Amino acid sequence: MRFRFLHMADCHLGYRQYNLRDRFNDFGQAFYDVIDTAIAEKVNFVLLAGDLFQKRSIDALTLNQAIVGLERLRAADIPCIAVEGNHEHAYYDDYIGWMKFLAVRQLLVLLDPERFEGGMPQLAAYARRAGSYIDPLSGVRIHGLRYLGASTGRVLESYAAALQTLPRDGVEYSIFLTHAGVEGELAEQVGGLTMRQLAPLRDHADYVALGHIHKPFERDAWVYNPGSLETCSAQEAQWANRGYYLVDVDTSRPEDPKHVARLHANRRRTFCSMSLKVDTLLSPDHLYDECRRFLKRKALDQGVARLGPKERPVVALHLNGVLPFDRTALDLARLEELVRECYDPLHVMVHNHTHSAEYAVEAGETLSRPVLERQVLAGIFERDTRFHEHSQSWARAALSLKALALDGAEPQAVVDELEARMAAIEQEGKAAGDVDSSR
Numbered sequence: 218m219r220f221r222f223l224h225m226a227d228c229h230l231g232y233r234q235y236n237l238r239d240r241f242n243d244f245g246q247a248f249y250d251v252i253d254t255a256i257a258e259k260v261n262f263v264l265l266a267g268d269l270f271q272k273r274s275i276d277a278l279t280l281n282q283a284i285v286g287l288e289r290l291r292a293a294d295i296p297c298i299a300v301e302g303n304h305e306h307a308y309y310d311d312y313i314g315w316m317k318f319l320a321v322r323q324l325l326v327l328l329d330p331e332r333f334e335g336g337m338p339q340l341a342a343y344a345r346r347a348g349s350y351i352d353p354l355s356g357v358r359i360h361g362l363r364y365l366g367a368s369t370g371r372v373l374e375s376y377a378a379a380l381q382t383l384p385r386d387g388v389e390y391s392i393f394l395t396h397a398g399v400e401g402e403l404a405e406q407v408g409g410l411t412m413r414q415l416a417p418l419r420d421h422a423d424y425v426a427l428g429h430i431h432k433p434f435e436r437d438a439w440v441y442n443p444g445s446l447e448t449c450s451a452q453e454a455q456w457a458n459r460g461y462y463l464v465d466v467d468t469s470r471p472e473d474p475k476h477v478a479r480l481h482a483n484r485r486r487t488f489c490s491m492s493l494k495v496d497t498l499l500s501p502d503h504l505y506d507e508c509r510r511f512l513k514r515k516a517l518d519q520g521v522a523r524l525g526p527k528e529r530p531v532v533a534l535h536l537n538g539v540l541p542f543d544r545t546a547l548d549l550a551r552l553e554e555l556v557r558e559c560y561d562p563l564h565v566m567v568h569n570h571t572h573s574a575e576y577a578v579e580a581g582e583t584l585s586r587p588v589l590e591r592q593v594l595a596g597i598f599e600r601d602t603r604f605h606e607h608s609q610s611w612a613r614a615a616l617s618l619k620a621l622a623l624d625g626a627e628p629q630a631v632v633d634e635l636e637a638r639m640a641a642i643e644q645e646g647k648a649a650g651d652v653d654s655s656r
């Protein structure tokens with residue numbers, strides 16, 4: 218038997234990112250595009266592995282987007298088989314959630330065991346808008362489980378035990394569909410299923426279709442996760458190949474797997490992200506000039522000029538390093554303006570991750586406290602263009618002021634000392650100038 222299906226997840230319809238209507242539309246457009254692809258590719262069914270919606274409580278426009286897309290599939294006679302994700306799970310006391318509503322309207326097939334007895338999921342063939350499995354084609358079986366968070370691993374074990382007792386006469390190919398992460402895919406993410414927790418499904422599924430993690434990944438030509446369609450947070454832009462799987466199955470293939478799964482990137486809004494190191498940019502004007510040059514070059518590299526008026530990018534500029542001048546002198550609005558000039562963006566974000574010179578202290582070898590203190594202070598003055606020329610003298614001045622303060626000196630005495638030190642440093646500067654001019 219040969220057939221073909223499309224696997225997608227994490228559409229997040231209804232996400233009005235950056236509070237922009239255009240972004241709301243982008244999430245809808247990405248969903249429509251993938252649905253049109255499914256129709257053009259003549260797939261036998263579509264898998265939707267959770268998070269169709271951004272949140273539980275959606276508005277009418279969002280519901281309309283979902284209905285318009287799903288109606289296209291229904292008109293093409295392509296069933297859409299789904300599970301609930303964490304973003305759309307109905308509130309405990311809600312009568313039905315919106316996913317269930319779409320199932321009741323027969324716009325999708327929503328799979329879930331719903332009931333557990335003695336820890337065992339109650340598996341049932343899909344009928345009257347409910348059930349945990351369905352055979353969309355004769356010989357093809359799809360099992361589904363909604364998002365269960367941290368308990369998923371435990372539930373999978375009993376799910377596999379329940380599958381063991383289910384007759385599977387005539388089933389040639391099985392799919393397990395759920396919304397869950399896999400451990401080790403995202404550094405910042407704790408938890409997720411281990412491959413050991415997924416192992417009991419080995420005998421019951423030829424293809425494990427996941428959603429949840431917005432980064433695409435696959436394991437052992439068995440577990441597949443396509444990632445998010447649109448970009449829900451700027452960091453997702455780095456996973457450019459995410460989108461949907463087109464899967465061709467041929468059960469007569471002599472070897473495993475019986476499928477060939479190809480990941481395709483769907484069309485989506487361009488995100489441009491870049492990082493500028495500020496360490497050598499000695500004044501605000503120097504920084505702005507350098508930044509303009511940098512942005513122009515990047516915009517060229519990224520092919521921004523080729524984007525149409527409806528494709529204006531989202532741009533994130535990151536400033537990194539040690540700022541060699543007073544932090545308050547940096548005008549972020551001006552940097553935003555530079556980004557607008559070079560990119561004509563839909564939305565701009567300027568992220569200032571720079572450290573002020575005064576906080577950027579590097580640990581060195583073991584030194585006595587007074588020497589260490591003077592070196593640290595000198596380093597701080599060194600990196601600040603206002604003090605950098607006489608950093609050692611400024612460090613000594615700061616230390617003597619500190620000593621006075623600790624001794625409980627009168628404020629006037631501290632001021633006098635500061636004036637004396639400043640005068641001395643000024644003399645130093647003149648003397649150095651004299652030496653220079655005498656050359």
Ligand SMILES: [Mn+2]
Pocket residue numbers: 227268302304429430
């Ligand atoms: Mn999601």
